[in-house]
Amino acid sequence: xxxxxxxxxxxxxxxxxxxxxxxxxxxxxxxxxxxxxxxxxxxxxxxxxxxxxxxxxxxxxxxxxxxxxxxxxxxxxxxxxxxxxxxxxxxxxxxxxxxxxxxxxxxxxxxxx
Amino acid sequence: xxxxxxxxxxxxxxxxxxxxxxxxxxxxxxxxxxxxxxxxxxxxxxxxxxxxxxxxxxxxxxxxxxxxxxxxxxxxxxxxxxxxxxxxxxxxxxxxxxxxxxxxxxxxxxxx
Numbered sequence: 667x668x669x670x671x672x673x674x675x676x677x678x679x680x681x682x683x684x685x686x687x688x689x690x691x692x693x694x695x696x697x698x699x700x701x702x703x704x705x706x707x708x709x710x711x712x713x714x715x716x717x718x719x720x721x722x723x724x725x726x727x728x729x730x731x732x733x734x735x736x737x738x739x740x741x742x743x744x745x746x747x748x749x750x751x752x753x754x755x756x757x758x759x760x761x762x763x764x765x766x767x768x769x770x771x772x773x774x775x776x777x778x779x
Numbered sequence: 780x781x782x783x784x785x786x787x788x789x790x791x792x793x794x795x796x797x798x799x800x801x802x803x804x805x806x807x808x809x810x811x812x813x814x815x816x817x818x819x820x821x822x823x824x825x826x827x828x829x830x831x832x833x834x835x836x837x838x839x840x841x842x843x844x845x846x847x848x849x850x851x852x853x854x855x856x857x858x859x860x861x862x863x864x865x866x867x868x869x870x871x872x873x874x875x876x877x878x879x880x881x882x883x884x885x886x887x888x889x890x891x
Contacts, residue, residue, distance in 0.1 A: 670822070697877045706788065708868060708883035709823070716877070724878070756822055760877055764811050768879065770822025 669693075672757050672771035679778050685744040687774050689757030696761055698740040699768070700724075700732065703754040712755075715740055747778045782806055783871050785882030792859055793890050800854045800885045802869035807850070809871040813879070814843065814854050817866045826867070827854075859889045 673688035691698065697716050701709040701724075711724030713732040721732050729751060733741045740759075744751055754775050758768040784803045792798045802812075813828035829836045829843040829852065836843045840857040856863055866886050870879040 699878065701881075706883060708785070709881040711878060711880075714878055758822070764813075764872060764877060765828065767813065767825030767828075768815075768823070770824065772820065772822050 670757055670759055670769050670771040672755075672774050674774050675772065677774060677776045679744075679747050679776065681748060681778055683744075683747045683778075685747045685776065685778075687742040687744075687755055687757075687776070689740045689742070689771055690738055691740075691757075691759040691769070692738065693759060693761060693769065694737065695759035695769075696737070697759060698734065699758045699760075700730075700740070700742045701756045701758065702726070703756055703773070709756065712742065744776075747776075749778050752776060752778045782880045783869060783882040785869050785885060787885060788883065789886045789888075791888045791890065794860060796859050796889070798856050798859055798863075798887055798889070800867055800869070800887070801851065802853065802882050803849075803851045804871050805850065806871070806873070808873045809880075810874045811872045812843070812845065812852050813870050814841075815868045815870060815881075817868065817884075819865075823866075823868055856887075859887075861889050861891050863887065864889050 670691045699714040700712040715721045715734045731743045756773045757771040814826045815823035816826040817823040827838045831847045842855045845852045869882040
């Protein structure tokens with residue numbers, strides 16, 4: 667069974683900390699995505715990557731950066747965490763046609779205090 | 780800027796009822812419209828999808844209706860069951876682009 671694994675289910679960080687959210691997929695997928703999920707706002711795209719070392723800004727990239735040094739791993743970085751970044755973060759990957767659908771991880775619920 | 784508008788935000792139906800979730804889009808370049816289902820504690824998973832060259836697609840108890848002229852599409856769940864209780868997201872994407880634009884989600888509760 668294909669998998670997208672997010673390293674932490676819950677995280678609590680302090681304002682101003684640098685935060686790393688890790689995502690690993692075992693499906694050899696080219697495309698990987700980071701979304702945040704907030705009640706009433708749905709899923710909003712932060713960044714995506716279509717190849718190693720390649721990245722593209724999504725709809726809400728401010729305050730975030732990403733790293734993709736290996737095909738299977740896509741990291742989301744909060745350079746200086748703020749309380750408005752408290753959210754559920756979802757990683758997803760896809761390969762080939764859109765009809766195959768995204769495979770999502772189970773999410774990381776980040777609380778910034 | 781919400782490119783895909785979804786309603787209602789929440790919905791409660793009795794077992795056997797037919798919940799309907801509606802979505803509307805503005806970008807006429809969108810050519811692929813999936814629905815994702817998310818259970819608590821899990822990531823969303825692809826449920827069913829449609830392209831604008833057809834007006835309806837059915838998979839099991841789930842049906843998408845698509846109205847290209849109105850730029851609207853909807854999900855119908857026939858004979859709904861308590862196990863269908865989940866959050867449903869509509870989405871859309873352009874041809875050649877893998878990234879999806881999601882709606883705001885609908886939390887569905889099917890009571891026994």
